[in-house]
Amino acid sequence: MTAEQNISTGKITALIGVVSSVITIVLTVFNTYTKWQIDAADQRLKERGQELEAIFKQRTADIEALKERTSRYTFVKTLFQDLESNDSKKQTLTINLIRLTLTEGESERLFRGFTNSPDQTLQKVGNEGIAVIQKEKSSAQVASEKEREGFLYLREKKFDDALKAFEAAEKSFPTYHNVYEISNLLRKERGNFSNPEARKRILKRIIDEYSWGMPDDIKDQLRKISDSNT
Template identity: 35%
Template sequence: MKDNKETSPPEENKEVTKPAFSNTVTVWIGIVSSIITIILTVYTTSNKVRLDKLENSLNERSTEIEESKERVARYQWVYSLYGDLNSTDVRRKNFAVGLITLALNDNESKKLFSALQTSTDTVLQSVGQSGLRALKASAINTELASLISKVDTSNTAARISAVGELEKKYASSPEAITQILNFYSNENISTLSPDGIINGLYFLNRTDPTVWSQQQVQQGQDIIQRILALKPGPNTEREVKKFRVILQTAAKGK
Protein backbone atom coordinates (compact mmCIF):
# COMPACT_ATOMS: atom_id res chain seq x y z
CA MET A 1 0.00 0.00 0.00
CA LYS A 2 2.82 2.32 0.76
CA ASP A 3 4.44 1.64 -2.59
CA ASN A 4 1.20 2.55 -4.42
CA LYS A 5 1.06 5.89 -2.73
CA GLU A 6 4.60 6.64 -3.80
CA THR A 7 3.80 5.98 -7.45
CA SER A 8 1.01 8.60 -7.47
CA PRO A 9 1.80 11.81 -9.44
CA PRO A 10 3.07 14.62 -7.28
CA GLU A 11 0.58 17.34 -6.40
CA GLU A 12 2.74 19.96 -8.11
CA ASN A 13 2.28 18.28 -11.53
CA LYS A 14 -1.53 18.39 -11.26
CA GLU A 15 -1.51 22.14 -10.74
CA VAL A 16 0.69 22.78 -13.80
CA THR A 17 -2.26 22.22 -16.22
CA LYS A 18 -4.45 24.90 -14.65
CA PRO A 19 -2.64 27.98 -16.02
CA ALA A 20 -2.67 26.49 -19.54
CA PHE A 21 -6.46 26.12 -19.47
CA SER A 22 -6.89 29.62 -18.04
CA ASN A 23 -4.73 31.10 -20.78
CA THR A 24 -6.75 29.32 -23.44
CA VAL A 25 -9.98 30.71 -22.06
CA THR A 26 -8.49 34.21 -21.95
CA VAL A 27 -7.37 33.95 -25.56
CA TRP A 28 -10.80 32.83 -26.71
CA ILE A 29 -12.48 35.58 -24.75
CA GLY A 30 -10.18 38.08 -26.46
CA ILE A 31 -10.95 36.64 -29.88
CA VAL A 32 -14.70 36.67 -29.26
CA SER A 33 -14.50 40.23 -27.94
CA SER A 34 -12.58 41.34 -31.03
CA ILE A 35 -15.12 39.69 -33.32
CA ILE A 36 -17.99 41.35 -31.47
CA THR A 37 -16.21 44.72 -31.66
CA ILE A 38 -15.68 44.31 -35.40
CA ILE A 39 -19.31 43.32 -35.94
CA LEU A 40 -20.53 46.29 -33.91
CA THR A 41 -18.20 48.64 -35.79
CA VAL A 42 -19.40 47.36 -39.16
CA TYR A 43 -23.01 47.57 -38.04
CA THR A 44 -22.58 51.11 -36.70
CA THR A 45 -20.79 52.26 -39.84
CA SER A 46 -23.42 50.67 -42.06
CA ASN A 47 -26.18 52.37 -40.10
CA LYS A 48 -24.40 55.71 -40.32
CA VAL A 49 -24.05 55.39 -44.08
CA ARG A 50 -27.75 54.58 -44.41
CA LEU A 51 -28.69 57.46 -42.14
CA ASP A 52 -26.46 59.86 -44.08
CA LYS A 53 -28.04 58.75 -47.35
CA LEU A 54 -31.50 59.17 -45.87
CA GLU A 55 -30.61 62.63 -44.57
CA ASN A 56 -29.22 63.68 -47.96
CA SER A 57 -32.31 62.35 -49.68
CA LEU A 58 -34.55 64.29 -47.31
CA ASN A 59 -32.51 67.45 -47.82
CA GLU A 60 -32.70 67.08 -51.60
CA ARG A 61 -36.42 66.51 -51.41
CA SER A 62 -36.83 69.53 -49.17
CA THR A 63 -34.83 71.63 -51.64
CA GLU A 64 -36.97 70.40 -54.53
CA ILE A 65 -40.13 71.30 -52.64
CA GLU A 66 -38.84 74.80 -51.88
CA GLU A 67 -37.81 75.29 -55.51
CA SER A 68 -41.21 74.08 -56.64
CA LYS A 69 -42.92 76.55 -54.30
CA GLU A 70 -40.70 79.33 -55.61
CA ARG A 71 -41.53 78.47 -59.23
CA VAL A 72 -45.25 78.39 -58.50
CA ALA A 73 -45.01 81.78 -56.79
CA ARG A 74 -43.21 83.24 -59.82
CA TYR A 75 -45.71 81.75 -62.24
CA GLN A 76 -48.60 83.14 -60.22
CA TRP A 77 -46.99 86.57 -60.21
CA VAL A 78 -46.45 86.43 -63.97
CA TYR A 79 -50.10 85.47 -64.42
CA SER A 80 -51.08 88.53 -62.39
CA LEU A 81 -49.56 90.66 -65.19
CA TYR A 82 -52.09 89.36 -67.69
CA GLY A 83 -54.11 92.56 -67.46
CA ASP A 84 -51.05 94.66 -68.30
CA LEU A 85 -50.26 92.44 -71.28
CA ASN A 86 -53.76 93.14 -72.62
CA SER A 87 -53.34 96.87 -72.12
CA THR A 88 -53.59 99.17 -75.13
CA ASP A 89 -50.82 101.25 -73.57
CA VAL A 90 -47.72 100.05 -75.43
CA ARG A 91 -45.33 101.26 -72.74
CA ARG A 92 -47.27 99.45 -70.04
CA LYS A 93 -47.33 96.27 -72.10
CA ASN A 94 -43.60 96.42 -72.85
CA PHE A 95 -42.89 97.07 -69.19
CA ALA A 96 -44.87 93.96 -68.26
CA VAL A 97 -42.92 91.93 -70.82
CA GLY A 98 -39.69 93.19 -69.30
CA LEU A 99 -40.83 92.19 -65.82
CA ILE A 100 -41.67 88.71 -67.06
CA THR A 101 -38.16 88.24 -68.46
CA LEU A 102 -36.81 89.24 -65.05
CA ALA A 103 -39.10 86.89 -63.14
CA LEU A 104 -38.56 83.84 -65.36
CA ASN A 105 -35.27 82.32 -66.40
CA ASP A 106 -34.32 82.38 -70.07
CA ASN A 107 -35.63 78.90 -70.77
CA GLU A 108 -38.97 79.57 -69.08
CA SER A 109 -39.34 82.93 -70.81
CA LYS A 110 -38.56 81.44 -74.20
CA LYS A 111 -41.12 78.66 -73.73
CA LEU A 112 -43.79 81.12 -72.63
CA PHE A 113 -43.26 83.67 -75.40
CA SER A 114 -42.87 81.00 -78.07
CA ALA A 115 -46.20 79.49 -77.01
CA LEU A 116 -47.88 82.90 -77.01
CA GLN A 117 -46.49 83.64 -80.46
CA THR A 118 -48.31 80.61 -81.89
CA SER A 119 -51.60 81.60 -80.25
CA THR A 120 -54.63 82.33 -82.44
CA ASP A 121 -55.22 85.44 -80.33
CA THR A 122 -53.55 88.41 -82.02
CA VAL A 123 -52.92 90.17 -78.70
CA LEU A 124 -51.12 87.15 -77.28
CA GLN A 125 -49.20 86.76 -80.54
CA SER A 126 -48.00 90.33 -80.17
CA VAL A 127 -46.93 89.69 -76.58
CA GLY A 128 -45.04 86.58 -77.65
CA GLN A 129 -43.22 88.44 -80.40
CA SER A 130 -42.32 91.30 -78.05
CA GLY A 131 -41.03 88.86 -75.46
CA LEU A 132 -38.84 86.99 -77.92
CA ARG A 133 -37.41 90.27 -79.19
CA ALA A 134 -36.65 91.28 -75.61
CA LEU A 135 -34.87 87.98 -74.96
CA LYS A 136 -32.81 88.37 -78.11
CA ALA A 137 -31.85 91.93 -77.17
CA SER A 138 -30.86 90.78 -73.70
CA ALA A 139 -28.62 88.06 -75.12
CA ILE A 140 -27.01 90.55 -77.51
CA ASN A 141 -26.39 93.05 -74.72
CA THR A 142 -24.78 90.36 -72.59
CA GLU A 143 -22.45 89.31 -75.40
CA LEU A 144 -21.67 92.91 -76.30
CA ALA A 145 -20.76 93.78 -72.72
CA SER A 146 -18.52 90.72 -72.54
CA LEU A 147 -16.67 91.65 -75.75
CA ILE A 148 -16.21 95.28 -74.76
CA SER A 149 -14.80 94.26 -71.39
CA LYS A 150 -12.03 92.42 -73.26
CA VAL A 151 -11.00 95.32 -75.50
CA ASP A 152 -8.54 96.49 -72.85
CA THR A 153 -7.64 93.13 -71.32
CA SER A 154 -3.98 92.22 -70.78
CA ASN A 155 -4.50 88.97 -72.68
CA THR A 156 -3.43 89.75 -76.25
CA ALA A 157 -5.27 86.84 -77.87
CA ALA A 158 -8.52 87.65 -76.04
CA ARG A 159 -8.16 91.33 -76.93
CA ILE A 160 -7.65 90.67 -80.64
CA SER A 161 -10.49 88.14 -80.70
CA ALA A 162 -12.89 90.55 -78.98
CA VAL A 163 -12.15 93.40 -81.39
CA GLY A 164 -12.57 91.02 -84.33
CA GLU A 165 -15.96 89.85 -83.04
CA LEU A 166 -17.08 93.44 -82.48
CA GLU A 167 -16.14 94.37 -86.02
CA LYS A 168 -17.86 91.31 -87.47
CA LYS A 169 -21.10 91.47 -85.47
CA TYR A 170 -21.55 95.04 -84.27
CA ALA A 171 -20.13 97.37 -86.92
CA SER A 172 -23.66 98.62 -87.61
CA SER A 173 -24.82 98.67 -83.99
CA PRO A 174 -25.46 102.13 -82.52
CA GLU A 175 -25.45 100.54 -79.06
CA ALA A 176 -21.96 99.10 -79.59
CA ILE A 177 -20.72 102.45 -80.90
CA THR A 178 -22.09 104.24 -77.85
CA GLN A 179 -20.54 101.78 -75.43
CA ILE A 180 -17.11 102.07 -77.06
CA LEU A 181 -17.40 105.87 -77.09
CA ASN A 182 -18.19 105.74 -73.38
CA PHE A 183 -14.95 103.81 -73.04
CA TYR A 184 -13.15 107.15 -73.49
CA SER A 185 -15.09 109.15 -70.91
CA ASN A 186 -13.23 111.67 -68.76
CA GLU A 187 -13.42 109.30 -65.81
CA ASN A 188 -12.24 106.22 -67.70
CA ILE A 189 -9.72 107.29 -70.33
CA SER A 190 -6.85 107.67 -67.88
CA THR A 191 -7.28 104.04 -66.83
CA LEU A 192 -7.02 102.67 -70.38
CA SER A 193 -3.85 101.05 -71.60
CA PRO A 194 -2.35 102.15 -74.96
CA ASP A 195 -3.64 98.87 -76.42
CA GLY A 196 -7.13 99.57 -75.11
CA ILE A 197 -7.13 103.05 -76.63
CA ILE A 198 -6.05 101.91 -80.08
CA ASN A 199 -8.34 98.86 -80.04
CA GLY A 200 -11.38 101.01 -79.38
CA LEU A 201 -10.41 103.34 -82.23
CA TYR A 202 -9.79 100.36 -84.49
CA PHE A 203 -13.38 99.21 -83.99
CA LEU A 204 -14.91 102.69 -84.35
CA ASN A 205 -13.02 103.22 -87.61
CA ARG A 206 -14.65 100.11 -89.04
CA THR A 207 -18.22 100.94 -88.11
CA ASP A 208 -20.93 102.04 -90.52
CA PRO A 209 -20.94 105.88 -90.50
CA THR A 210 -24.58 105.95 -91.57
CA VAL A 211 -25.77 104.58 -88.21
CA TRP A 212 -24.04 107.28 -86.17
CA SER A 213 -26.18 109.93 -84.50
CA GLN A 214 -25.13 113.56 -84.30
CA GLN A 215 -24.73 113.16 -80.55
CA GLN A 216 -22.30 110.31 -81.14
CA VAL A 217 -20.38 112.41 -83.66
CA GLN A 218 -19.97 115.19 -81.10
CA GLN A 219 -18.91 112.68 -78.49
CA GLY A 220 -16.33 111.31 -80.92
CA GLN A 221 -14.87 114.76 -81.55
CA ASP A 222 -14.47 115.31 -77.81
CA ILE A 223 -12.75 111.94 -77.52
CA ILE A 224 -10.14 112.89 -80.12
CA GLN A 225 -9.04 115.81 -77.95
CA ARG A 226 -8.78 113.58 -74.89
CA ILE A 227 -6.69 111.00 -76.74
CA LEU A 228 -4.34 113.59 -78.23
CA ALA A 229 -3.85 115.10 -74.77
CA LEU A 230 -2.30 111.77 -73.74
CA LYS A 231 0.40 112.20 -76.43
CA PRO A 232 -0.21 108.81 -78.06
CA GLY A 233 2.23 106.88 -80.23
CA PRO A 234 2.34 106.93 -84.04
CA ASN A 235 0.03 103.92 -84.47
CA THR A 236 -2.66 105.52 -82.33
CA GLU A 237 -2.24 108.83 -84.17
CA ARG A 238 -2.90 107.05 -87.46
CA GLU A 239 -6.11 105.58 -86.06
CA VAL A 240 -7.09 109.05 -84.80
CA LYS A 241 -6.72 110.42 -88.35
CA LYS A 242 -8.95 107.65 -89.67
CA PHE A 243 -11.41 108.40 -86.89
CA ARG A 244 -11.66 112.02 -88.02
CA VAL A 245 -12.69 110.79 -91.47
CA ILE A 246 -15.36 108.52 -89.97
CA LEU A 247 -16.75 111.42 -87.95
CA GLN A 248 -16.79 113.71 -90.98
CA THR A 249 -18.67 111.10 -93.00
CA ALA A 250 -21.08 110.41 -90.14
CA ALA A 251 -21.72 114.14 -89.66
CA LYS A 252 -23.06 114.35 -93.21
CA GLY A 253 -25.83 111.98 -92.27
CA LYS A 254 -27.33 109.10 -94.24
Protein backbone atom coordinates in the same frame (compact mmCIF):
# COMPACT_ATOMS: atom_id res chain seq x y z
CA MET B 1 3.06 11.53 -3.14
CA THR B 2 4.62 9.13 -5.61
CA ALA B 3 6.54 10.15 -8.71
CA GLU B 4 3.69 8.96 -10.89
CA GLN B 5 1.23 11.14 -8.97
CA ASN B 6 3.57 14.13 -9.34
CA ILE B 7 3.76 13.57 -13.09
CA SER B 8 -0.04 13.24 -13.33
CA THR B 9 -0.56 16.38 -11.30
CA GLY B 10 1.90 18.25 -13.52
CA LYS B 11 0.08 17.11 -16.64
CA ILE B 12 -3.25 18.23 -15.22
CA THR B 13 -1.79 21.59 -14.26
CA ALA B 14 -0.27 22.01 -17.71
CA LEU B 15 -3.55 20.99 -19.34
CA ILE B 16 -5.45 23.49 -17.22
CA GLY B 17 -2.94 26.16 -18.27
CA VAL B 18 -3.40 25.29 -21.94
CA VAL B 19 -7.19 25.28 -21.61
CA SER B 20 -7.07 28.62 -19.81
CA SER B 21 -4.91 30.09 -22.56
CA VAL B 22 -7.24 28.77 -25.24
CA ILE B 23 -10.26 30.16 -23.41
CA THR B 24 -8.49 33.53 -23.05
CA ILE B 25 -7.68 33.59 -26.76
CA VAL B 26 -11.23 32.59 -27.69
CA LEU B 27 -12.67 35.28 -25.42
CA THR B 28 -10.26 37.86 -26.83
CA VAL B 29 -11.21 36.95 -30.40
CA PHE B 30 -14.91 36.95 -29.48
CA ASN B 31 -14.68 40.31 -27.76
CA THR B 32 -12.72 41.78 -30.68
CA TYR B 33 -15.23 40.43 -33.18
CA THR B 34 -18.15 41.67 -31.10
CA LYS B 35 -16.57 45.13 -30.82
CA TRP B 36 -15.95 45.16 -34.58
CA GLN B 37 -19.61 44.30 -35.21
CA ILE B 38 -20.78 47.01 -32.82
CA ASP B 39 -18.44 49.60 -34.38
CA ALA B 40 -19.53 48.56 -37.88
CA ALA B 41 -23.19 48.85 -36.87
CA ASP B 42 -22.52 52.29 -35.34
CA GLN B 43 -20.77 53.40 -38.52
CA ARG B 44 -23.66 52.17 -40.67
CA LEU B 45 -26.13 54.01 -38.46
CA LYS B 46 -24.00 57.15 -38.63
CA GLU B 47 -23.75 56.94 -42.43
CA ARG B 48 -27.47 56.28 -42.73
CA GLY B 49 -28.16 59.25 -40.48
CA GLN B 50 -25.98 61.43 -42.70
CA GLU B 51 -27.78 60.15 -45.80
CA LEU B 52 -31.18 60.90 -44.26
CA GLU B 53 -30.01 64.36 -43.22
CA ALA B 54 -28.76 65.06 -46.76
CA ILE B 55 -32.06 63.81 -48.21
CA PHE B 56 -34.00 66.01 -45.77
CA LYS B 57 -31.92 69.07 -46.64
CA GLN B 58 -32.33 68.42 -50.36
CA ARG B 59 -36.09 67.99 -50.05
CA THR B 60 -36.31 71.12 -47.93
CA ALA B 61 -34.35 73.01 -50.59
CA ASP B 62 -36.61 71.57 -53.31
CA ILE B 63 -39.71 72.70 -51.42
CA GLU B 64 -38.30 76.21 -50.99
CA ALA B 65 -37.40 76.34 -54.70
CA LEU B 66 -40.92 75.17 -55.57
CA LYS B 67 -42.41 77.87 -53.35
CA GLU B 68 -40.20 80.51 -54.97
CA ARG B 69 -41.07 79.29 -58.46
CA THR B 70 -44.78 79.15 -57.65
CA SER B 71 -44.62 82.71 -56.32
CA ARG B 72 -42.99 83.93 -59.54
CA TYR B 73 -45.51 82.10 -61.71
CA THR B 74 -48.41 83.52 -59.69
CA PHE B 75 -47.06 87.05 -60.17
CA VAL B 76 -46.61 86.53 -63.92
CA LYS B 77 -50.18 85.27 -64.16
CA THR B 78 -51.41 88.59 -62.75
CA LEU B 79 -49.68 90.35 -65.66
CA PHE B 80 -51.54 88.50 -68.40
CA GLN B 81 -54.39 91.00 -68.52
CA ASP B 82 -51.89 93.76 -69.36
CA LEU B 83 -50.54 91.70 -72.27
CA GLU B 84 -53.93 91.93 -73.94
CA SER B 85 -53.98 95.69 -73.62
CA ASN B 86 -54.00 97.83 -76.77
CA ASP B 87 -51.46 100.12 -75.10
CA SER B 88 -48.12 99.18 -76.71
CA LYS B 89 -46.13 100.86 -73.90
CA LYS B 90 -47.95 98.80 -71.28
CA GLN B 91 -47.35 95.65 -73.32
CA THR B 92 -43.64 96.38 -73.60
CA LEU B 93 -43.38 97.07 -69.87
CA THR B 94 -45.21 93.83 -69.10
CA ILE B 95 -42.95 91.82 -71.42
CA ASN B 96 -39.91 93.19 -69.62
CA LEU B 97 -41.43 92.47 -66.22
CA ILE B 98 -42.05 88.88 -67.26
CA ARG B 99 -38.50 88.59 -68.54
CA LEU B 100 -37.13 89.90 -65.23
CA THR B 101 -39.33 87.58 -63.19
CA LEU B 102 -38.78 84.34 -65.09
CA THR B 103 -35.55 82.63 -66.05
CA GLU B 104 -34.41 82.85 -69.65
CA GLY B 105 -35.64 79.32 -70.35
CA GLU B 106 -39.01 79.91 -68.68
CA SER B 107 -39.51 83.20 -70.54
CA GLU B 108 -38.63 81.67 -73.88
CA ARG B 109 -41.03 78.75 -73.39
CA LEU B 110 -43.81 81.14 -72.39
CA PHE B 111 -43.32 83.52 -75.31
CA ARG B 112 -42.97 80.68 -77.81
CA GLY B 113 -46.22 79.33 -76.47
CA PHE B 114 -47.82 82.71 -77.14
CA THR B 115 -46.61 82.63 -80.76
CA ASN B 116 -48.69 79.49 -81.26
CA SER B 117 -51.81 81.06 -79.79
CA PRO B 118 -54.83 81.64 -82.07
CA ASP B 119 -55.10 85.09 -80.47
CA GLN B 120 -53.27 87.59 -82.66
CA THR B 121 -52.49 89.88 -79.73
CA LEU B 122 -50.76 87.06 -77.86
CA GLN B 123 -48.92 86.09 -81.05
CA LYS B 124 -47.62 89.65 -81.28
CA VAL B 125 -46.59 89.62 -77.60
CA GLY B 126 -44.86 86.27 -78.10
CA ASN B 127 -42.84 87.53 -81.04
CA GLU B 128 -41.83 90.67 -79.17
CA GLY B 129 -40.83 88.61 -76.13
CA ILE B 130 -38.67 86.30 -78.25
CA ALA B 131 -37.07 89.37 -79.83
CA VAL B 132 -36.23 90.75 -76.37
CA ILE B 133 -34.61 87.45 -75.37
CA GLN B 134 -32.59 87.27 -78.59
CA LYS B 135 -31.39 90.84 -78.10
CA GLU B 136 -30.36 90.01 -74.52
CA LYS B 137 -28.41 86.97 -75.72
CA SER B 138 -26.62 89.06 -78.32
CA SER B 139 -25.84 91.80 -75.81
CA ALA B 140 -24.61 89.26 -73.29
CA GLN B 141 -22.29 87.76 -75.88
CA VAL B 142 -20.76 91.15 -76.64
CA ALA B 143 -20.45 91.92 -72.92
CA SER B 144 -18.78 88.57 -72.31
CA GLU B 145 -16.20 89.17 -75.04
CA LYS B 146 -15.45 92.71 -73.89
CA GLU B 147 -15.28 91.64 -70.24
CA ARG B 148 -12.65 89.01 -71.03
CA GLU B 149 -10.79 91.55 -73.17
CA GLY B 150 -10.77 93.93 -70.20
CA PHE B 151 -9.40 91.26 -67.86
CA LEU B 152 -6.61 90.48 -70.33
CA TYR B 153 -5.71 94.17 -70.58
CA LEU B 154 -5.54 94.35 -66.77
CA ARG B 155 -3.21 91.37 -66.79
CA GLU B 156 -0.98 93.23 -69.25
CA LYS B 157 -1.19 96.37 -67.05
CA LYS B 158 -2.89 98.30 -69.89
CA PHE B 159 -5.44 99.97 -67.65
CA ASP B 160 -6.61 102.58 -70.18
CA ASP B 161 -7.47 99.84 -72.68
CA ALA B 162 -9.09 97.81 -69.92
CA LEU B 163 -11.35 100.74 -69.06
CA LYS B 164 -12.47 101.05 -72.70
CA ALA B 165 -13.22 97.32 -72.85
CA PHE B 166 -15.25 97.32 -69.63
CA GLU B 167 -17.15 100.43 -70.70
CA ALA B 168 -18.04 98.66 -73.96
CA ALA B 169 -19.24 95.65 -71.96
CA GLU B 170 -21.25 97.93 -69.67
CA LYS B 171 -22.84 99.70 -72.63
CA SER B 172 -23.85 96.40 -74.19
CA PHE B 173 -25.21 94.79 -71.00
CA PRO B 174 -24.95 96.98 -67.85
CA THR B 175 -25.93 94.21 -65.42
CA TYR B 176 -23.56 91.58 -66.85
CA HIS B 177 -21.45 90.23 -64.00
CA ASN B 178 -19.49 93.12 -62.42
CA VAL B 179 -18.72 95.11 -65.58
CA TYR B 180 -20.56 98.18 -64.26
CA GLU B 181 -18.71 98.15 -60.93
CA ILE B 182 -15.32 97.61 -62.58
CA SER B 183 -15.96 100.36 -65.12
CA ASN B 184 -16.97 102.73 -62.35
CA LEU B 185 -13.88 101.88 -60.29
CA LEU B 186 -11.52 102.35 -63.24
CA ARG B 187 -13.12 105.68 -64.14
CA LYS B 188 -12.56 106.93 -60.59
CA GLU B 189 -8.95 105.70 -60.59
CA ARG B 190 -8.08 106.86 -64.10
CA GLY B 191 -5.60 109.43 -62.79
CA ASN B 192 -3.67 106.73 -60.92
CA PHE B 193 -3.06 104.29 -63.76
CA SER B 194 0.61 105.23 -63.99
CA ASN B 195 1.18 104.52 -60.29
CA PRO B 196 2.35 100.89 -59.71
CA GLU B 197 1.04 100.81 -56.14
CA ALA B 198 -2.31 102.21 -57.22
CA ARG B 199 -2.56 99.59 -59.98
CA LYS B 200 -1.97 96.82 -57.45
CA ARG B 201 -4.58 98.34 -55.14
CA ILE B 202 -7.09 98.49 -58.00
CA LEU B 203 -6.42 94.89 -58.99
CA LYS B 204 -6.80 93.71 -55.40
CA ARG B 205 -10.16 95.41 -55.05
CA ILE B 206 -11.39 93.95 -58.34
CA ILE B 207 -10.32 90.46 -57.23
CA ASP B 208 -11.82 90.82 -53.74
CA GLU B 209 -15.07 92.58 -54.64
CA TYR B 210 -15.79 92.41 -58.38
CA SER B 211 -14.59 89.01 -59.60
CA TRP B 212 -17.98 87.51 -60.47
CA GLY B 213 -17.49 85.74 -63.80
CA MET B 214 -13.72 86.18 -63.82
CA PRO B 215 -11.96 83.04 -65.13
CA ASP B 216 -9.92 81.32 -62.42
CA ASP B 217 -6.70 81.36 -64.44
CA ILE B 218 -6.91 85.12 -64.97
CA LYS B 219 -7.86 85.68 -61.33
CA ASP B 220 -4.74 83.80 -60.23
CA GLN B 221 -2.57 85.84 -62.60
CA LEU B 222 -4.03 89.16 -61.45
CA ARG B 223 -3.64 88.10 -57.81
CA LYS B 224 0.06 87.41 -58.38
CA ILE B 225 0.46 90.86 -59.95
CA SER B 226 -1.36 92.58 -57.08
CA ASP B 227 0.77 90.71 -54.51
CA SER B 228 4.08 91.24 -56.28
CA ASN B 229 6.77 93.62 -55.09
CA THR B 230 7.28 95.14 -58.52
